Amino acid sequence: MSAALRPIPAPADLAALESHAYTLFCHAAEETAREPRRAGLSRPVNPARIEAHQRQSRAARPPLLASVPLAHQLWLSHLLWLEEVVHTVECRAAELTAAELAGLQALGRARARFVHEHRICPHCDAVNPRFTRGARCRRCHQEL
Amino acid sequence: MPETNNKPSLLELAPPELAVPLKVTQAGRVYRLRHVLRPPRAGDWFAYEAALKPEVEELPAPDGADDISYRLHVQTTDAALLLWERLALRVEGYEFRQELTPSEVEGHGRWQSLIPLAHKEAAVRALTLVAPAAFPETASNNGGFTLAAAEVAVELECVSDGAAYPRLAHVFRTPTVEAERAYRRLLAETLIVRGGRAPRTLLPARLPALVRLYDELIVRVEGYSIHLQPPASRAQLLEHMDAWHKRVAVQTLFGDLTPETPPLAPASDLAAEEIR
Numbered sequence: 001m002s003a004a005l006r007p008i009p010a011p012a013d014l015a016a017l018e019s020h021a022y023t024l025f026c027h028a029a030e031e032t033a034r035e036p037r038r039a040g041l042s043r044p045v046n047p048a049r050i051e052a053h054q055r056q057s058r059a060a061r062p063p064l065l066a067s068v069p070l071a072h073q074l075w076l077s078h079l080l081w082l083e084e085v086v087h088t089v090e091c092r093a094a095e096l097t098a099a100e101l102a103g104l105q106a107l108g109r110a111r112a113r114f115v116h117e118h119r120i121c122p123h124c125d126a127v128n129p130r131f132t133r134g135a136r137c138r139r140c141h142q143e144l
Numbered sequence: 145m146p147e148t149n150n151k152p153s154l155l156e157l158a159p160p161e162l163a164v165p166l167k168v169t170q171a172g173r174v175y176r177l178r179h180v181l182r183p184p185r186a187g188d189w190f191a192y193e194a195a196l197k198p199e200v201e202e203l204p205a206p207d208g209a210d211d212i213s214y215r216l217h218v219q220t221t222d223a224a225l226l227l228w229e230r231l232a233l234r235v236e237g238y239e240f241r242q243e244l245t246p247s248e249v250e251g252h253g254r255w256q257s258l259i260p261l262a263h264k265e266a267a268v269r270a271l272t273l274v275a276p277a278a279f280p281e282t283a284s285n286n287g288g289f290t291l292a293a294a295e296v297a298v299e300l301e302c303v304s305d306g307a308a309y310p311r312l313a314h315v316f317r318t319p320t321v322e323a324e325r326a327y328r329r330l331l332a333e334t335l336i337v338r339g340g341r342a343p344r345t346l347l348p349a350r351l352p353a354l355v356r357l358y359d360e361l362i363v364r365v366e367g368y369s370i371h372l373q374p375p376a377s378r379a380q381l382l383e384h385m386d387a388w389h390k391r392v393a394v395q396t397l398f399g400d401l402t403p404e405t406p407p408l409a410p411a412s413d414l415a416a417e418e419i420r
Contacts, residue, residue, distance in 0.1 A: 005339045007335035008336055009335055066204070069336055070200055070202060070214065070345045071334040071335065071345040074332045082328075
């Protein structure tokens, strides 16, 4: 069996996890740019209408991102849940496995890179790449 | 192929043997056969699950589309064969060709090798016929969601020894965050194989860890018996409970832990309520 075809535990594939976490963050940012502006609702807010729209958006979205392998998506999903829980309930570092700790650190590095390379539009809250020419928001097209 | 009947009674966890009735139709004739098996132990189920070797192949979307599909490969035949050979004690309803001499039978090897593979698979499938009991999805039927509950009951239904058991209750203590973390970690730990046409995800054996979670959380069961008596103690229950039942009960307890995706609202409704 060649090295390329040897199974690797997904939690140990840290470089790929970090890179794919960054891809997922960018994908989420692009989603915000595609969403309609909340501030621009032309009618009184109707929760049922908003929920119906959100249902439609969720159903229309591909459940998984093609460029990120399933094994990495599963582990990243676990890490994102873990990150949330660690900040919510008391959880000692000793209760995490080495793979979880290393994974959370990789997630942190990917997020830091994402924050460094993106900025939020002050007009509509969409996330935009920081280093782009023209400096106009991808969603509302106003100057950033 | 397995036959069943409704026999309301307790499911025996320590039977001396299990008889799986099979109804086989071949060349217009119906044969009623029985495979008598040794009740599987945890080690048998662990070997079976490991032999399934599930893996998910990622199929690239045509024309560079963002969508992707997955194909699950499971070695069900190999795993069933392995388990059947570990458990088979004898079969009933079969006969040798009349002209077959004892030495010819010897020449075929053991009698087990003469049993058709499809029959073996059907007998093993009958052992895995356990699933969460079906409840209507309406909230009024399920009652309110109990807050701060000390215990959570999971109900399974199964078919065993040709009889249906519609209500097998497993009462767990409410899982802690730590138990939920262990379960989530278990589902998320996979292996990746790169270098082929598309990456493949190998799903490692999870049964031993699921059994440990079950043993940690279970309080009592209903609908089961051990030597015709309800389990006398928790220790006795842990020792005799079928590992496959433990697996299904734990999976039902935690669910898939993903938010439910509501069905898409009818297009006409959305058009009328479009957000601008």
